[in-house]
Amino acid sequence: MGVDKNDIIAKLKSIVKPYVNNLESFEQLNEGTEFIKDLDINSANLVDIILDVEDEFDIRIENKEMEKMLSVGASLKIIESKLAS
DSSP states (O other): OOOHHHHHHHHHHHHHGGGGGHHHHHOOOTTTTTTTTTTTOOOOHHHHHHHHHHHHHTOOOOOOHHHHHBBBBHHHHHHHHHHHH
16 A cells, blocks of 8 residues: 655645744745754654654654654655555
């Protein structure tokens, strides 16, 4: 069951939306968007986002991977690799 990259980005967008403080950047969200720098999400909320991602995609994200989930693109790669395994 392949999951489309755009579907993952759409789900990611709905997960991060409640935590975003820069809505202008949120409207332009793409793989290069960084959660903290571009969307002005605080690091404590990043943990909430990762927990929401785990629930949404029914995956387990290890601490090493969490440290890399700072952008949409990095998160996408981790989610895709988890869904593929």
